Amino acid sequence: MRALSAxxxxxxxxxxxxxTAYVFIAVFLFAAGAFTFEIGDFFGQGRADLGPFFAAQPxxxxxxxxxxxxxxxxxxxxxxxxxxxxxxxxxxxxxxxGKFLAAWTLATLAIALTAPLWITVxxxxxPDNGAIAAAYVATVLMAGAYVAIGTALSAVTGAQxxxxxxxxxxxxxxxxxxxxxxxxFARTLGPNLADILGAISILGHYETAQRGxxxxxxxxxxxxxxxxxxxxxxxxxEAKRGG
Amino acid sequence: xxxxxxxxxxxxxxxxxxxxxxxAVDEGDVVGVxxxxxxxxTTTMRMIAGYLEPDDGFVKIFNVDMALDRRRAQERxxxxxxxxxxxxxxxxxxxxxxxxxxxxMAPDRARNxxxxxxxxxxxxxxxxxxIETLSKGYRRRVGLAAALLHEPMLLVLDEPTDGLDPNQxxxxxxxxxxxxxxxxxxxxxxxLEEVEAVCTRxxxxxHGRVVADSTPQALTERHGTLxxxxxxxxxxxxxxx
Numbered sequence: 001m002r003a004l005s006a007x008x009x010x011x012x013x014x015x016x017x018x019x020t021a022y023v024f025i026a027v028f029l030f031a032a033g034a035f036t037f038e039i040g041d042f043f044g045q046g047r048a049d050l051g052p053f054f055a056a057q058p059x060x061x062x063x064x065x066x067x068x069x070x071x072x073x074x075x076x077x078x079x080x081x082x083x084x085x086x087x088x089x090x091x092x093x094x095x096x097x098g099k100f101l102a103a104w105t106l107a108t109l110a111i112a113l114t115a116p117l118w119i120t121v122x123x124x125x126x127p128d129n130g131a132i133a134a135a136y137v138a139t140v141l142m143a144g145a146y147v148a149i150g151t152a153l154s155a156v157t158g159a160q161x162x163x164x165x166x167x168x169x170x171x172x173x174x175x176x177x178x179x180x181x182x183x184x185f186a187r188t189l190g191p192n193l194a195d196i197l198g199a200i201s202i203l204g205h206y207e208t209a210q211r212g213x214x215x216x217x218x219x220x221x222x223x224x225x226x227x228x229x230x231x232x233x234x235x236x237x238e239a240k241r242g243g
Numbered sequence: 244x245x246x247x248x249x250x251x252x253x254x255x256x257x258x259x260x261x262x263x264x265x266x267a268v269d270e271g272d273v274v275g276v277x278x279x280x281x282x283x284x285t286t287t288m289r290m291i292a293g294y295l296e297p298d299d300g301f302v303k304i305f306n307v308d309m310a311l312d313r314r315r316a317q318e319r320x321x322x323x324x325x326x327x328x329x330x331x332x333x334x335x336x337x338x339x340x341x342x343x344x345x346x347x348m349a350p351d352r353a354r355n356x357x358x359x360x361x362x363x364x365x366x367x368x369x370x371x372x373x374i375e376t377l378s379k380g381y382r383r384r385v386g387l388a389a390a391l392l393h394e395p396m397l398l399v400l401d402e403p404t405d406g407l408d409p410n411q412x413x414x415x416x417x418x419x420x421x422x423x424x425x426x427x428x429x430x431x432x433x434x435l436e437e438v439e440a441v442c443t444r445x446x447x448x449x450h451g452r453v454v455a456d457s458t459p460q461a462l463t464e465r466h467g468t469l470x471x472x473x474x475x476x477x478x479x480x481x482x483x484x
Contacts (some may be wrong), residue, residue: 089346
């Protein structure tokens with residue numbers, strides 16, 4: 001646990017020591033606001049809820065979070081510090097989890113900083129705060145899934161840009177599988193295909209939570225997705241020892 | 244025996260980097276590993292430190308097999324990688340505290356270890372400055388301090404003086420001499436002068452194989468000078484691509 005905690009604290013401090021974290025948070029907040037008020041037509045819908053804000057989150061986080069996680073292992077490899085880490089007597093899972101938790105913490109902080117929107121809808125009307133809280137929990141879990149995907153792909157390559165592009169592509173795949181157009185096309189190919197795609201899609205599970213229903217299946221899905229990609233990260237890191 | 248390396252083999256794709264490398268190192272030994280660029284020195288050091296896994300053969304540290312119980316074996320090794328990679332944004336103090344915590348040291352033990360290692364490596368008042376602002380010599384000292392933090396019985400130093408000025412090289416050599424009596428030290432180096440100055444034994448690796456394992460004095464007697472020995476054993480070739 002000491003190794004995990006040491007890696008977590010070092011990673012978090014490293015994010016905060018450079019402009020990366022601040023730029024990431026500022027741009028994310030700007031984009032979240034633009035999607036909510038301009039594209040989502042927040043005022044035009046005439047309801048005091050955060051529907052437009054949550055609807056944009058899968059697409060925003062899918063692009064923003066790989067920018068945060070791309071450095072996790074790729075930067076270590078570029079700087080040669082992976083040699084330092086991997087010769088410490090620390091289990092690979094603790095290094096992997098420490099890095100993931102640091103990036104996820106920063107993602108959670110960015111999401112938490114959108115709270116003024118929540119306050120605004122309470123000033124404007126009487127939203128269902130329970131539903132909004134549930135949607136926020138799902139958003140944080142979804143962010144964890146995107147961070148885990150990005151961390152895994154960062155462990156595969158030594159180039160941050162490649163890690164970013166791959167993570168956006170894989171994130172897009174997991175998200176778009178649940179898009180209405182994908183599902184309706186899948187229905188034409190086979191009766192069960194749409195159900196299968198919906199079951200492994202981030203969008204499918206997030207949509208129910210977005211409406212304020214945080215069901216167990218969505219929780220299990222996001223936790224499983226995080227666990228799977230963290231396992232893949234550890235495997236990719238260990239594979240590098242084989243040369 | 245502190246370190247036993249037996250029939251190590253490592254290839255990258257179709258290129259064999261290390262083949263049939265065997266040697267042993269005991270307490271008090273300072274072993275210089277010599278070879279051309281690309282001869283297989285760094286690959287051998289990396290396998291000993293547990294960064295790379297051998298395709299064949301084994302590394303045992305105090306009889307603990309690196310492949311079977313890597314964490315326990317790594318607890319006994321202090322490793323300075325080639326170029327001493329460090330986190331530039333950290334101060335040496337924060338970096339050493341991080342390494343101590345990542346090694347699982349309790350806070351009290353970590354505090355003492357950091358203080359002692361910083362003293363041993365003569366970090367002085369650079370301890371609070373960002374590593375990226377330090378000279379190459381001081382960065383190397385930070386790397387050495389990290390390798391010494393847990394008082395390992397085996398020190399593996401990959402080109403510890405490469406790129407340092409003569410005074411910095413001298414400081415590293417003095418540190419190695421001071422540490423040597425109670426430890427086994429393995430130093431990969433290009434510098435024959437360094438081998439003559441601090442090593443009790445020299446291993447020459449050529450095309451991934453050990454071609455000589457003897458004392459620097461014995462090599463000098465046989466070939467006239469250590470340089471002549473090195474040129475003969477490496478067949479006068481230049482760096483291996």
